[in-house]
Amino acid sequence: MRQRESSTRSVPVRRQGAAVPWAEARIIAGTAVQPLPATEVTVGQALGSTLAEPLHARAALPVQDVSAMDGYAVSGPGPWTLHGRILAGDRRSYPPVLPGTAVEVATGAALPPGVTAVLPYEAAHRRDGLLRGPAVPGRHVRRRGEDCRPGQLLLPAGTPVTPAVLGIAAATGHDALPVRLPPSVAAAVTGSELSTAGLPGPGRVRDAVGPMLPGLVDALGGTLVRRDLLPDGAEVLREWLGGATADVLLLSGATSRGAADHARPVLAALGARILVPGVRCRPGHPQFLALLPDGRCAVGLPGNPFAAMAALLTLLGPLLQALAAGRPRPVRYARLAVAVPAHPVDTRLVPVRLAHGRAAPVGHDAPSLLLGAALADALAVVPPGGGAPVGEVELLPLPG
Ligand SMILES: Nc1nc2c(c(=O)[nH]1)N[C@H]1C(S)=C(S)[C@@H](COP(=O)(O)OP(=O)(O)OC[C@H]3O[C@@H](n4cnc5c(N)ncnc54)[C@H](O)[C@@H]3O)O[C@H]1N2
Numbered sequence: 523m524r525q526r527e528s529s530t531r532s533v534p535v536r537r538q539g540a541a542v543p544w545a546e547a548r549i550i551a552g553t554a555v556q557p558l559p560a561t562e563v564t565v566g567q568a569l570g571s572t573l574a575e576p577l578h579a580r581a582a583l584p585v586q587d588v589s590a591m592d593g594y595a596v597s598g599p600g601p602w603t604l605h606g607r608i609l610a611g612d613r614r615s616y617p618p619v620l621p622g623t624a625v626e627v628a629t630g631a632a633l634p635p636g637v638t639a640v641l642p643y644e645a646a647h648r649r650d651g652l653l654r655g656p657a658v659p660g661r662h663v664r665r666r667g668e669d670c671r672p673g674q675l676l677l678p679a680g681t682p683v684t685p686a687v688l689g690i691a692a693a694t695g696h697d698a699l700p701v702r703l704p705p706s707v708a709a710a711v712t713g714s715e716l717s718t719a720g721l722p723g724p725g726r727v728r729d730a731v732g733p734m735l736p737g738l739v740d741a742l743g744g745t746l747v748r749r750d751l752l753p754d755g756a757e758v759l760r761e762w763l764g765g766a767t768a769d770v771l772l773l774s775g776a777t778s779r780g781a782a783d784h785a786r787p788v789l790a791a792l793g794a795r796i797l798v799p800g801v802r803c804r805p806g807h808p809q810f811l812a813l814l815p816d817g818r819c820a821v822g823l824p825g826n827p828f829a830a831m832a833a834l835l836t837l838l839g840p841l842l843q844a845l846a847a848g849r850p851r852p853v854r855y856a857r858l859a860v861a862v863p864a865h866p867v868d869t870r871l872v873p874v875r876l877a878h879g880r881a882a883p884v885g886h887d888a889p890s891l892l893l894g895a896a897l898a899d900a901l902a903v904v905p906p907g908g909g910a911p912v913g914e915v916e917l918l919p920l921p922g
C-alpha cells in the first residue's frame with residue numbers, strides 16, 4: 523500500500539439530473555462550499571481543527587546553547603579540572619568555561635561560553651581530581667536555533683492540528699492558534715419503521731445508521747452536533763431543516779423516489795439546488811448533494827445502512843475538507859489480493875482487509891448489511907469498466 527496526493531481534475535459538462543460518476547461527485551462536493559471563517563483558540567482547544575494560517579516559530583529552539591547529555595561540559599582537550607554544576611532551568615549566569623576546565627551539566631542545562639563538547643557520564647573517567655575522556659568538539663552540544671530559527675515557517679495553512687502540531691506550537695511559544703474548527707454536522711435519520719432499542723420485529727427496524735454517525739463524521743474531520751430520529755413525512759422534515767443550524771446537514775433515508783421519500787421534494791421546495799442528483803456507484807447510488815439558499819450543503823444518504831456509509835465516505839469527506847480549507851489528504855492505494863469484477867458503468871465500493879500491502883475483499887457487502895464494513899479496514903474503490911480491474915485501487919479508510 524502506498525500514498526499519493528489526489529489530483530485536481532476539471533469537471534466535464536453533462537446532462538442535468540443524471541447521476542454523476544463517483545470521482546466527479548467528490549470533486550463537486552470538494553468545491554461546493556467556501557471555507558468556514560477562521561477563529562483563534564487556545565492551544566489546548568485546537569486539537570482536531572485546521573490551521574487557518576501558516577505556523578511560524580516564535581522563538582529559536584533551543585533558545586540557547588544547551589547540553590544534549592547528562593555529564594560534563596568541557597573546554598578544549600582534556601584532562602580537565604571540574605568546577606561546579608548546572609541543571610536544566612538554572613537561570614544563574616555562569617562565568618566562561620576556560621580551556622582545561624569542565625562543569626557538570628544536566629541534559630538541557632544552558633552551556634556557558636567556552637564549552638567545546640559535552641562528555642557523557644558513561645564516557646568519563648575521574649581520577650586524582652582530574653576528568654578524562656574522548657570529547658570530540660561539538661559533540662552532545664545543541665546550539666541555539668539548530669532545531670528552528672525565530673520566524674521560521676514550520677507548517678502551512680491547512681495542516682490538521684494533531685497532537686504533534688500542538689506540541690511544536692507550544693514549544694515555539696504559541697498560546698493561541700488561528701484555526702478553522704471542525705465543521706459541525708447535524709443529522710436527521712428518517713423512517714417510521716425505525717427504533718433505537720430492543721429487538722427488530724415485524725415493521726420494526728433497528729436504526730443502524732445513527733450509531734455510525736458520530737465516529738464516521740469525526741473520522742472525516744467534522745463534529746456531529748445533533749442527531750434526530752424522524753418519522754417519514756414532508757412536514758417533519760421541513761421543520762427539522764428549518765431548525766438545524768449546523769454547517770452541514772445529513773438526511774438518511776427518503777432519498778429514493780418512493781411514496782415516503784420526501785427529501786428531494788422538501789429541499790426543492792426550500793429553494794435548494796441539487797448539485798449531485800445521484801452517484802454512479804454501488805452501493806449508494808441514490809445519495810445526493812444539495813446546496814441550500816443560505817450556502818450550506820445537505821447530503822442525502824440512502825436508507826440501506828451500508829449504502830449510507832458508502833455515501834457518507836463519498837460526499838461528506840470532500841465537503842468537510844473544503845469547509846476546513848484542509849490540505850488534501852493523501853490518497854491511499856493497494857493492490858487487490860484477488861480479481862474483483864468491475865461493474866460496467868458504476869464504481870464499486872468493496873469492503874477489504876489489508877494485509878501485506880494487499881486488499882482482500884471480506885464479502886457480506888449487501889447494501890442493507892454492515893457486516894462486511896465491520897470486518898474491513900477500508901473500502902476499495904473499484905472503477906467501472908466491465909473487466910477485472912488491474913493494478914492498484916484507491917482505498918477509503920474506515921475509522922478504527
Ligand atoms: N424504484 C426505486 N426504488 C429504489 C431505488 C431505485 O433506484 N428505484 N433504489 C434502491 C436503493 S439502491 C436504495 S439504497 C434505497 C434507498 O432508499 P431510501 O434512501 O429512500 O431509504 P428508505 O426507503 O427509507 O430505506 C431503504 C431500506 O433501508 C432501511 N433503512 C432505512 N433507514 C435505516 C436505518 N437508519 N437503519 C437501518 N435500516 C434503515 C429501510 O427500512 C429500507 O429497508 O432505495 C431502493 N429503492
Ligand code: MOO
Binds near residue numbers: 804805807824829889
Ligand atoms: O445503492 Mo442502494 O444504495 O444499493 O443500496
